[in-house]
Amino acid sequence: MIRTPLRPLARILDAREKGENPDAIERENKRIRHEQMRDKARMRAEGRLLVLGVCFLCAFTVIGGRMGLLAMSEPSEPRGYAPGAVISASRADITDRNGNLLATNFETHALYAQPRHLIDPEVAAKKLVKIFPDLKEERLIKDFTGKRKFLWIKKKISPEQMQAVHDIGDPGLLFAPRDMRLYPNGSLAAHVLGGASYGKEGVHAAEVIGVAGAEKYFDDYLRDPANGAKPLELSLDLTVQAASERVLYGGMKLMNAKGATSILMDVHTGEVISVASLPDFDPNNRPRPLTKGDASDSPLFNRSVQGVYELGSTFKIFAAAQAIELGLFNADTIIDTSGPMKVGGFRIGEFRNKNYGKLSVADIIVHSSNRGTGRMALEIGIERQQEFLKSLGFFEPTPFEIVEASGGKPLLPSRWTELSSVTISYGHGLSSTPMHLAAGYAAIANGGRVVKPTLLKQSGPQLGPRVMSEETAAQARMMLRKVVTDGTASFAEVPGYQIAGKTGTADKPKPTGGYYEDKVINTFASIFPIDDPKYVLIVTLDEPVETSGPKPRRTAGWTAVPVAAEMVRRIAPLLGLRPAVEPVNNAVLTLTSSN
Template sequence: MSFLSRIMVVKSKAHFSAGGNNHPGDAGGRFEGTRKRSGTQARSRVAIMMGGFVLAYCIIGGRLIQYGIAQPESVSSIGRADNLMASRPDILDRNGEVLATDIRTVSLFAEPHKIVDADEAVEQLATVLPNLNVADIYNKLKSKSRFQWLRRQLTPKQQSDILALGIPGIGFRPEKRRFYPGGVTAAHIVGHVNVDNRGIAGMERWIDSQGLADLAAIGMTSDAKLEPVRLSIDLRVQNIVREVIDHGMKEFQAIAAGAVVMDVHTGEILAMASVPDYDPNNPASGGEEGWMNRMSNGTFEMGSTFKSFTTAMALDSGKVTLKDSFDARFPIRIGGFTIKDFHGKHRVLSVPEIFQYSSNIGTAKMADLVGIDAHKEFLTRLGLLTKLPTELPEVKTPSQPRVWKKINSITISFGHGVSTTPLQTAVAGAALINGGKLIEPTFLPRTREEADQSAVTVIKKSTSDDMRYLFRWNGTHGSGKNALVPGFNVGGKTGTADKVVNGRYSSELNFNAFLAGFPIDDPQYVVLAIIDAPKTGEKGIRTAAGNAAPLVRDIIARSAPMLGVEPKFGPDGSALLVSY
């Protein structure tokens, strides 16, 4: 019998068994049992389904809790988004003009594990970013990491064009970009930030050193607007200074130039520039030469400007007065060296004449009269031999002889043998004409009262009066004539130093400087200009009188009215106009 036939027989027997004996009660009981079994099974199924849903939700909730308490994964050294979005304070000049601010931007990233076709993705991105490093991007997209930066700080158009490509695994992260409206104008003072908006130069770096970087590192910064940082810089004067030295470097065919304008009573830096420079919006454009701030981070032998300090030392010691004279007829021979004058008068010179004619012989004899130890102590007192204290991070330490001997004291007296920064030379120069107070320079606003609290008296007031007279005398009768500005009573001292090339002084290359104060009868500001290795100058004069002094003249002529200095004409200064 087939399998199918057997099934039919069994079903037939079951049919007759169910109703063949005509016992209705028995049939009803059997059907009632069937209904009970069906109800029990339904309830079991519902319970199983409810249990399954509860279990699923428990698993999901557990995973959420696990993700919530887990440490964030560090991928490609990328910080959290809130760190990347943290604001930096705006930087303003003393008049509220913006020097640096944050702007919103986005950066392009990839999640390599979601990239479908790396070759196609690179080809598509290259249509929007033509200067893309194809090999580098391809390697990033084929890597096994879960996050890779592709390009930081895109323009809105670039973001829109990339979005239109529809590449899977490509995304954007909001960031902040630092923007410097003035570009190169105050590059070395303001400094710049890196791609992560962290200050790495200038006052940007100083701001981070005041705690902003530490707060960012522990995630305590936010996207909230911060109180702006106001500098002592006057953007108008800063622009003038930068224009003048840039033009001077090109006109006099020099390799570099720089200048600073400082308030002699508060120590505030109103302007400071050094060229070559760079655009902080694109720091890489400057190269090593452009990054170098020669005013504070370069040390140089300042030449005859140091005769100002030697003369002040001699006068302050009480061993020399303006009425004294020194024999400058013959060169000084010491230690195998011969000290002579550049334009010797070959006669006895008074102290004002020594200053006017910039006599090396006369200046050396004044230093010798004071003594080696007192000479070193005086320059240290004026801050010329120690690192300059100020907010700007880029400050270099001066160099000096390890052991001071007589030959060192003599050469240092006229600016050879000690290298200092131009900025600290200007700071020490301010002390010579402001009544004798050494005031630390600052790039932040400071009142005269605040400056007086920290000022240190380094020379007598009578010495300062004598130095103002000598500065004015040299301005009208000596090498400072080319720095004179009608109505503003400029006084100062030139400095022409032979540059050291391969360990020897070169007679063909100079480092020139001019240290000036104005108005010299009641000094308000000190101006120092430098020019490195000029090939020419006004009227073909290659010394400081032909190039450094004219730089100071142009700076004062254009900036003095903006600084609130009123010109004075006539014998007593009461005339309002003057005819030329």
């Protein structure tokens, strides 16, 4: 910046020559300089005022526009969650193999309060207690008159309850829309479905999450919006499931059992058509888990995949089938089952101290001889027995698609000795679940191929590795059929449907060690129809006792077998199995005449 001097020398000299006062030149220059400074300051102030005015104009325009939008929008309740939080409330349906609904969503509401907006907190509390008797009036009054700004009152309410709260007319009582998980069939297939609850919650939506069963196992699939309206299709048949549960419940009561389970499996696909565990529960109102005592006392306990039991003589067919497969014996080979028999210093006895003498392998299965299967196990050897049972899946939890199945790991002996090998051959010393047993019998039924139990509907056979030849499997099925016609499962005969199977009566172990003398786990593992095997049916009863006779009877032939037979009688027609026409004796035919 160039500054002009107040007393320029040239003008001063010129003024002196003319006799003028040089001070006048300085005063004039000061006046010009001050006017320039004043003009510049005025322009700067005017610019600032202009910018400030524009800012105020923009601010008032934005505020006015926002007020106009709010005035035109629909009123809504304030949100009770952090800004930006997104809650996905959608969840896919679950259906059976025929498209029948097992689980779906139902629109309902939750009730919450904003205490600061309550007109009369005490009156509101009294009226709410009349509508919801489980609420505590004193607690509500304390919450309504305290410092809380938000309060959940009920997570799910019915339309009638919602209308009653509306009638209270207090603006501090508000409703939040909800998608509630609904199980329209009540307790049917409860242990399979499991149940659902709420995860993240807000006043405008709530996240529905699985807490047990298939709901939890398939939680990611059911919550994935990419699946759209496509339901999760299970292998269950709703009508067969209902019939199975009804028969099983009746059988459990008739046999005075503590609990029961049944499994119906397709032997070619591994599909579980029905699976029941009793006692059960309603997943719409899922009970709380037990915090002490025996887990099996809870209705939440799933005996089909969590019940790890010694399954008794049902294991004997595995020893016979492996011995035949290895070429050590055939169905007609004679084995001396006479006593005494000692292994590892322990005596191997028979049921009720019977002595069967010399029996064929087939008759060993028919008469359920412990010594006979024990001698076959000694011929097979420890390593080969382990490999065979491992190939059938008895060393790991089943891959059945509910979360509880992962906890059903078989209990194996810490040291697999010759004594272990013998006792395991007749179902003691190795504990597994009824689901394991169903998969093992399916391999015998389908001709010797492993199948994995599954809860999902399959498009065709899902046969795994071969564990025995078709000839061996056929001989095993023949022996199981003789158990029904000539052995311990005679009550399993159902007209029109030929059934094969094996009974198993196992003493129930005490928690402190040893076995109860009057408590058993009874199982009947069956295959039907035996001429063209399609299904395996397992029925297991916990602590049954049949009391119709003069003495209580606790063997599987008297308890589990009649229940399984009645179940086949009910469900076979539902499965589309036509009864075989039984041959009629000509002697019963008579000729009649109209004369």
